[in-house]
Amino acid sequence: MSAFWTEPDWDEHERVEVVHHRASGLTAIIALHSTHLGPAAGGTRFWHYAEPSGAMRDALRLSRGMSFKNAMAGLPIGGGKAVVLLDKDGTKTPAMLEAFGDAVEALAGRYVTAEDVGASEADMVAIAKRTAHVCGLPALEGDAGGDPGPFTAMGIYHGIKAAVAHKLGKDSMQGVRVAVQGCGSVGGGVARLLAKDGADLIVADIDGGRAQALASEIGGEAVESDMVIGTACDVFSPNALGAILDDESIARLDCAIVAGGANNQLARPEHGRQLHARDILYAPDYVINAGGIINVSLEYLCRQDGKACDINEVRQRIAQIPGRLQTIWDASAAQGLPSNEVADAMAMELIGRG
Numbered sequence: 001m002s003a004f005w006t007e008p009d010w011d012e013h014e015r016v017e018v019v020h021h022r023a024s025g026l027t028a029i030i031a032l033h034s035t036h037l038g039p040a041a042g043g044t045r046f047w048h049y050a051e052p053s054g055a056m057r058d059a060l061r062l063s064r065g066m067s068f069k070n071a072m073a074g075l076p077i078g079g080g081k082a083v084v085l086l087d088k089d090g091t092k093t094p095a096m097l098e099a100f101g102d103a104v105e106a107l108a109g110r111y112v113t114a115e116d117v118g119a120s121e122a123d124m125v126a127i128a129k130r131t132a133h134v135c136g137l138p139a140l141e142g143d144a145g146g147d148p149g150p151f152t153a154m155g156i157y158h159g160i161k162a163a164v165a166h167k168l169g170k171d172s173m174q175g176v177r178v179a180v181q182g183c184g185s186v187g188g189g190v191a192r193l194l195a196k197d198g199a200d201l202i203v204a205d206i207d208g209g210r211a212q213a214l215a216s217e218i219g220g221e222a223v224e225s226d227m228v229i230g231t232a233c234d235v236f237s238p239n240a241l242g243a244i245l246d247d248e249s250i251a252r253l254d255c256a257i258v259a260g261g262a263n264n265q266l267a268r269p270e271h272g273r274q275l276h277a278r279d280i281l282y283a284p285d286y287v288i289n290a291g292g293i294i295n296v297s298l299e300y301l302c303r304q305d306g307k308a309c310d311i312n313e314v315r316q317r318i319a320q321i322p323g324r325l326q327t328i329w330d331a332s333a334a335q336g337l338p339s340n341e342v343a344d345a346m347a348m349e350l351i352g353r354g
């Protein structure tokens, strides 16, 4: 593994720690991109990486993304991310989770963790045995916290409606054709919310049974996962993988809008420019998918203040996502710049790096 400051994704990160705990077998990277606005918050990814350099790349890239996401969501928190390097069998033990909790605790509140890919609420409960700097813990009815997925889906639903109003001039989703890639926690939630509003849903997942089940439930159509990107639709909503928008896939898009929850959708920043050149309205991923971090960060901040956090405050903040997108799209139109570049510039300004 090369030194992290020679990595292409190195972006003046404030702190990057490699943690190895021999007794439990834990190997983890904790990256703090920025604490300009508050403690660096972002989930922990549990993943098997073929090469450690892949883990470092994820930690650097995802922590920077969290700085941008948290700043643009108006949250008083900075950006960080952790990755735990699993073996090829995906072994994750209670001792590893506790050792990871100790590593988070050692940062004395400069980093706050939560769920990411490969992590569950139960994992957060295990980590919380060793540190208070964790969120995404089970919530009581009416309180913020718990699984961020449904809140992320809610923000994307609001964002898609704003995009349809902005680009297509429609104030209803009735008959609007939306192709949803990924039928998991986020994609499934988005599809269900849109179906209730009368949208025509096309859904796809590499787990074909999952797509079929969702299509039957909401009265939509399931298509093969490799077909969904080229499906004729008004909105393409990526809710599965990152780096899904590249030269090849952008050429195949047959839609007016791209708006979905997957992190790091653009393979490279210039792919935002390609969407712009094709006159496809793009909702920057880290702006539209902030609902989950809004939920768990408010849970954390309220707990630090010793009070419960009303779920209505979470809902009110998520309802501000369309307004932020509108500001970005307006600036994009006024400046003739792609929306991802406009959003990045706004985020950099907010974290003191303008």
Ligand code: NAD
Residues within 6 Å of the ligand: 148, 149, 150, 152, 181, 182, 183, 184, 185, 186, 187, 204, 205, 206, 207, 210, 225, 239, 240, 241, 242, 261, 262, 263, 289, 290, 292, 293
């Ligand atoms: P999930 O694991 O619940 O669902 C992902 C789904 O995508 C699975 O059903 C999987 O089979 C499917 N999938 C994987 N590769 C695919 C492919 N090539 N084509 C079609 N389907 C494919 O995950 P999730 O929590 O719904 O997260 C989805 C995306 O949203 C991820 O990129 C994640 O980083 C991002 N995200 C999630 C949250 C959250 O709160 N869960 C917040 C922000 C961003």
